Amino acid sequence: MTSGIHHITAITRKIQANVDFYVGFLGLRLVKRTAGYEDADQLHLIYGDAVASPGSLVTFLAWEDGSPGRVGLGQPSEIALSIRPDAIGFWLTRALTYNIALTGPSQEFGEPVLRLKDPDGIIVKLVGEADVEGPAPHITKDIVAADAVQRIRGATILSEKPAETAAFIAGHFGFRTVAEASGITRLAGEVGDVLDIRNASGFWTSAPGTGTIDHIALRAPDLAAVEAVAARLAAEDVGDTNMHDRKYFYSLYVREPGGSLIEYATDGPGMTVDEPLETLGSALFVPRHFRTDPDDVRARLPQFSLPGEERMRERDLPFVHRLHRPDDPDGTTIVLLHGTGGNETSLLPFGARLAPRAALLSPRGRSFDEGVPRFFRRLTALTFDQKDIAGEAEAFAAFMEEANAAYGLDPAKTLFVGYSNGANMIGAVMQLYPGVIRNAVLLRGMNVLESRPEIDLSGTNVLMLTGESDPYGAHATELEARLKAAGASVENTLLAAGHDIGAADAELAKAYKERIIG
Structure with a gap:
């Protein structure tokens, strides 16, 4: 079975700044904009590579009035994106040019790492991965293919039950342990994505909110694989699971023993099922189950501009x-x-x-x-x-x-x-x-x-x-x-x-x- 990371979903309060960071600075492509599946008035933005490949997708739920969350136990704490090792210098210079605070480069599991924070404070690591070749790196006017983000490298999960967390993910989703160092157990999927399970015993518990990662979605080859895992989880009585048709993929949700939310999502039908590749990310999708006028939803959702588009900034008024x-x-x-x-x-x-x-x-x-x-x-x-x-x-x-x-x-x-x-x-x-x-x-x-x-x-x-x-x-x-x-x-x-x-x-x-x- 194909194992790896399908997407990572986080929560933002600063929508325009979020777009400026992930599209403008990191050079990802906005591949989808939707209303939320749980709340039609919640904007959901999906970034990825040039063709919206599974394994390249970073998504954000917009909570304009949301309180800041707290990173802690039972929650992912970092997003890692792959770049070529030779591109570290390019990104170091680019971060300084864009006035983005960073630390590094440092070495983690033998790889050079630059650590940044996005506008909501979420840690984003740029990892120099040897011989990485992304499916379709997004090329912009100032980022060439050799320097571009290639795909998701991985994520870090904070757990006070690291052994149980690692065993759960390995046993149900096809990951395997490949390394251990400094309180971290590294799991790898078949396509090379990694999950770092950090032993955070004694750390404070997490609190959902803006500036936190909501969940990690792992890759499923097809619907049959999702249903098989759902049946196995039910037989083992691991707790509540939920299955959903998200139009672009079919998935289930479950919490691993340490409390982090894990999604298991199919590769297909993919982000191009309702939009041609050329205009991907330009139209708003409103889930049909809300039975509401899409124009009404569109009017309520916050607006933003992509880099290079004309924009009118919202002023600080009374x-x-x-x-x-x-x-x-x-x-x-x-x-x-x-x-x-x-x-x-x-x-x-x-x-x-x-x-x-x-x-x-x-x-x-x-x-x-x-x-x-x-x-x-x-x-x-x-x-x-x-x-x-x-x-x-x-x-x-x-x-x-x-x-x-x-x-x-x-x-x-x-x-x-x-x-x-x-x-x-x-x-x-x-x-x-x-x-x-x-x-x-x-x-x-x-x-x-x-x-x-x-x-x-x-x-x-x-x-x-x-x-x-x-x-x-x-x-x-x-x-x-x-x-x-x-x-x-x-x-x-x-x-x-x-x-x-x-x-x-x-x-x-x-x-x-x-x-x-x-």
Whole structure:
């Protein structure tokens, strides 16, 4: 049976920096971008060689809000990539040029090793492997074949039961012990990949999170081999196992005796099953079992740029936010303010349906009520923290001033869309900072300000969409009256709906946007 490493999966918080490191610095190819199998709103990036060969794949789950993990017992701790020994000097110089901290070269099991850290702190070793010949090293404009990363060399697993861990992997996945030194047992597969089992007895336990390696996937020749191993594991009662069809491979998951998660994945059908080799990694795959619109998922996932592509960096502004850039922009912008319990991604699909060619700017509320984000706190169902409203409205006005400058947004071609608490925030900002918001759609909005500022909202356009059976709908009329009294042009449409929003809201908002700003 073919034994070796199929892929290694880790967790990143810094998506653009991750792409810049693995594609820009290391020269790997982005061979696949997918939504996560467990969470459609989780971006999953897969890097590899020029043809996405099994044994070359390093993958990352994106946890933008994830807490940093802790490397420890029951977890892989290092990724090792093969280069030719003569390329050590090239990579030493390249790391210094890219200002990437490194140690080495040092010798490990007779091989020269450079030790780096990726932007999340994961240790990546470049190992000079004698006579290595990768299946299809990815060549870039500044990395030739002789210097390129050839394939995965191996990984290190921390275990307080190193003998049991080694025996488990050798017995079930075709590895064999080839060396021991300095508390490490080295296992090798048939294709030359290695797993270093480090005796970490007395070390602290691991904690999942960003900057850690989630699992190592070992190679299975076919589905029959996966099913045979699954049957053997079940007979030995080793613990829970899970089998999944991941479209690009079929696999099972099991934890080895030391606690590390091991996947056993087939070589086929491979990464080119749904994309031609020439454009590999350019399309987003959304697993069908989510039964959701791929366009909605695409709008919620974070965007990034490959090296050489035009990019607009996200600025450090007063609110955590997401800026979604369309492929064919029309110069307009939709600013989206979520409701209670939402976040900066919640309304992005709504915004994309409303205006497919508009830039979408979506901030996250900074106040918390019962542990969930809001734009300001409430005291009871119908009373609100006035000091919090005033402070957050001031901060939001400053945010928009900075965002307009940083991202080149035109206030005259910007439509603010808010739902529930977000709509109420827009209504408050219009009254407290007239001129910041010129065009707005308020979904299930109401007045929350106790004061009545003397303001002039001439030239301000507002569409209110109120649910006929919304328990808060009766309170929308006060906001409508206030805005009209200040000179705003206000349309309040009553929908056959409750507090939730749906397709009718999107269609009416779309028509309004096209009518007032194009």
